[in-house]
Amino acid sequence: MNDSSKILKILKKAPLFENCDPERVALFATQSSIISVEKGQMLFVHEEPAKRFFLILDGWIKTFRETLDGGQVIVDILPAGEIFGETSLFEGEFYPYSAEAVESSRLISMPLSLLKTEIDQDPKMISAMLTNMARIRREQDRELEHLKIQNAPQRIGCFLLRLTKQEEEGQVKIQLPYDKSLVAARLGMQPETFSRALAKLKDATGLEISGSTILLQDIKQLIHYSCSACSSEFPCKDLTEKSGCNL
Amino acid sequence: MNDSSKILKILKKAPLFENCDPERVALFATQSSIISVEKGQMLFVHEEPAKRFFLILDGWIKTFRETLDGGQVIVDILPAGEIFGETSLFEGEFYPYSAEAVESSRLISMPLSLLKTEIDQDPKMISAMLTNMARIRREQDRELEHLKIQNAPQRIGCFLLRLTKQEEEGQVKIQLPYDKSLVAARLGMQPETFSRALAKLKDATGLEISGSTILLQDIKQLIHYSCSACSSEFPCKDLTEKSGCNL
DNA sequence: CGAGGGTTTGAAGTGCATCAAATAGTGTGG
DNA sequence: CCACACTATTTGATGCACTTCAAACCCTCG
DSSP states (O other): OOHHHHHHHHHTTSTTTTTSOHHHHHHHHHTOEEEEEOTTOEEEOTTSBOOEEEEEEESOEEEEEEOTTSOEEEEEEEOTTOEESGGGGGTTTBOSSEEEESSOEEEEEEEHHHHHHHHHHOHHHHHHHHHHHHHHHHHHHHHHHHHHHOOHHHHHHHHHHHTSOTTOOSSEEEEOSSOHHHHHHHTTSOHHHHHHHHHHHHHHHOOEEETTEEEESOHHHHHHHHHTTSSSOSSOOOOTTTOSOOO | OOHHHHHHHHHHHSTTTTTSOHHHHHHHHHTOEEEEEOTTOEEEOTTSBOOEEEEEEESOEEEEEEOTTSOEEEEEEEOTTOEESGGGGGTTTBOSSEEEESSOEEEEEEEHHHHHHHHHHOHHHHHHHHHHHHHHHHHHHHHHHHHHHOOHHHHHHHHHHHHSOTTOOSSEEEEOSSOHHHHHHHTTSOHHHHHHHHHHHHHHHOOEEETTEEEESOHHHHHHHHHTTSSSOSSOOOOTTTOSOOO
């Protein structure tokens, strides 16, 4: 099986393409390529002209910006299945952030120009973009709320909760997906703060920590601790699938 | 001139409708009404089933959520020209926040059901929704960055800068659009913090405060003070109009 | 004039950041 | 399998930013 048909098979299952006509998805497949990047490798830089967007096959991609006085703000740390760089279409075709692999990763690289023409021609593609944009918007909304009202231990607890499956109950084992200092940065705090806040969370909810594995005695206790400052309880309202909008 | 034709005239100029066919916009006009609300009046409540969305004609509308432990998180404070409630379509047709008039306001109230069918039928309407959603996303993105890296005086400075016109240079007079304590809440800080932070900003940049009027001696000084923690200088990248995406 | 809200100021406390140093953990070459 | 080098994480001490509670002030409007 060549690259192009391999890609096609994957793309057909991606949220952005699943409702599109197969022959249109095939267009993307022929113009795409699978790339591998090492840990630490940059994919693109903030404000550089945007040529391609990406779908993560495996690994983790950090998106971030640098401030004028030399700081770094993490936008997100994206898992397999996510696409990124596609919003450049709405930012004057410049990348709105830099992207770097924080683990060795494999990606599908696709041309933005094609996405642009497809959006203009295929209503299903616009719908998919809109649905996806709405999802991003909702997540940002939740993150804004968290930053405004949760303290460090609560933010960590909330992060842990989002690593669990919705079905899980009672005792739950959680594996941190990447370095603690990276989790700290993702949550907008210092590594030292993360360490101390996690200890505080342990005292408050009785979870057990060993390295990057965390064992919750009772998920309910963590929910009670973390979600009390939020506007809705875990599992935080995520109505993507249930949405009444049949786009 | 009756309500319906008055509304039509206004809608045709609204960002969400300006690219749509006039006869489709007329559909909205016939199913809409102009409403007036007093200061303090609620328009809808978070998680209530969403029936209508709104365009602000004048006044100010606060969108917010209440947390389980009784706090309040402000989502935004919206001026004339903005629409709100329309994202309910992507939230399972429940309002994702509460909305309250913080000044006496006039609004156009439109049925969400119509927006939903129009989105499904009119590609221009999907495009407009997507463009609008992209704009909201970008603004949230900027706000997240600000919350993570700017301190209180910088956030105030940034807020003031956004109240100026881009053309303005040198000495600029700014009028706060609503109560200081509301500005404080909008920026995610306490009124006391706002008061002290504004005083600090005054010391740092030499602006003059009298009541709700603020006089900047030199806008450049404020830009330098506030934007140094950001990833781009004022006027913060806002590429909506310049976007290469001709949706 | 006096009541009431909005705003400022003061004093004290909490949370997070910062700097510095110790400790644990990981991978390497011998 | 061990010792070393290097990185990630934790811990301690201290400072700053923001909050909280309390009280004063100020402004507007009946």
